[in-house]
Amino acid sequence: MSELNLHHLRLFRAVARDGTLTGAARALNISQSAVSTQIKSLEAALGHDLFERRGRNLFLSEAGRIALDHADEIFRAAENLTSTLKRAEAKRRVLRIGALATLSRNFQISFLAPLIGRDDVEVVLRSGTQEVLLRGLEAQSLDIVLTNLIPARDAASPYLVHHVADQPVSLVGTPDRLSGGETDVARILASEPLVLPTPETSLRAGFDALLERLGIVPRIAAEADDMAMLRLLARADAGVAVIPPIVVQDELEAGRLKEYARLDDVREAFAAVTIGRKFPNPLIHEVLRAERHA
Numbered sequence: 001m002s003e004l005n006l007h008h009l010r011l012f013r014a015v016a017r018d019g020t021l022t023g024a025a026r027a028l029n030i031s032q033s034a035v036s037t038q039i040k041s042l043e044a045a046l047g048h049d050l051f052e053r054r055g056r057n058l059f060l061s062e063a064g065r066i067a068l069d070h071a072d073e074i075f076r077a078a079e080n081l082t083s084t085l086k087r088a089e090a091k092r093r094v095l096r097i098g099a100l101a102t103l104s105r106n107f108q109i110s111f112l113a114p115l116i117g118r119d120d121v122e123v124v125l126r127s128g129t130q131e132v133l134l135r136g137l138e139a140q141s142l143d144i145v146l147t148n149l150i151p152a153r154d155a156a157s158p159y160l161v162h163h164v165a166d167q168p169v170s171l172v173g174t175p176d177r178l179s180g181g182e183t184d185v186a187r188i189l190a191s192e193p194l195v196l197p198t199p200e201t202s203l204r205a206g207f208d209a210l211l212e213r214l215g216i217v218p219r220i221a222a223e224a225d226d227m228a229m230l231r232l233l234a235r236a237d238a239g240v241a242v243i244p245p246i247v248v249q250d251e252l253e254a255g256r257l258k259e260y261a262r263l264d265d266v267r268e269a270f271a272a273v274t275i276g277r278k279f280p281n282p283l284i285h286e287v288l289r290a291e292r293h294a
Helices: 006-018 021-028 032-046 062-079 081-087 105-112 130-138 185-191 202-214 227-235 245-254 282-293
Strands: 051-054 057-060 093-100 121-128 144-147 159-173 193-197 219-224 240-243 258-275
Touching: 006 021, 006 032, 006 062, 021 032, 057 062, 093 130, 093 282, 105 121, 105 144, 105 159, 105 245, 105 282, 121 130, 130 144, 130 258, 159 185, 159 202, 159 245, 159 282, 185 202, 185 258, 193 202, 193 227, 202 258, 219 227, 227 240, 227 245, 240 245, 240 258, 245 258, 258 282
Parallel strands: 093 121, 093 144, 193 219, 193 240
Antiparallel strands: 051 057, 144 258, 159 240, 159 258
16 A cells, blocks of 8 residues: 555546546646556555446446545545644545435435434435436445335346335324314315325325225315425415325424324335445445434
């Protein structure tokens, strides 16, 4: 490891950012062969290939992504050594979490609870569609994806699906809508306008099956694929919302909304999706273990 130095790391960062030896050499004003030689020396010192060649471009390998994270940390420390030593930022670890854009914020905060407030951890949270998040997981720009849409798995699937929570689903609305205290599920579904998740959601599939068993044709007031929008529609008294209580936990506690009845046959499943890696982020194990204990 005596051959590992800042010069090697500086060249490595340039190649990682540009994606080509030619572009990195031009930016650093040195020859392409010199860049190539130094990168090979760094790979030999670390004992791992840092790039994968695809056509004319270079992409970070899994070891390369880890090396880049450490290289960035080393240069941050070199730029401001005194303050870094005082704050011990060199020991901070990063967990990159992707969350489905329509996922309950309350659930996300609950999942992050073991990490919030820790001086040794930085959480990077990104939202997006399932397709975009899973691509980020495969590209190693994300460590874990939170979703309520369980990805299909077969022998060729790279995904590891961790069951995190199984939340009940309830009929929720404003306290004055059912002032008589009606709690019969079938009567509420048959008589009240409903605020529902959109048909492509897993929650809606279970709810539609319940309606079919009860022989009820619903009066739909609104549909939304975003839990936050369902919560706002319920607060606006657009109708009775079919929603997990965790989504409207604050409103229920404050008395702005009321849980009329529990739909015993309908559940909302939440999962954390990871991918098999040679160097897994140890924070993943910590949060998943905390969820299992919870």
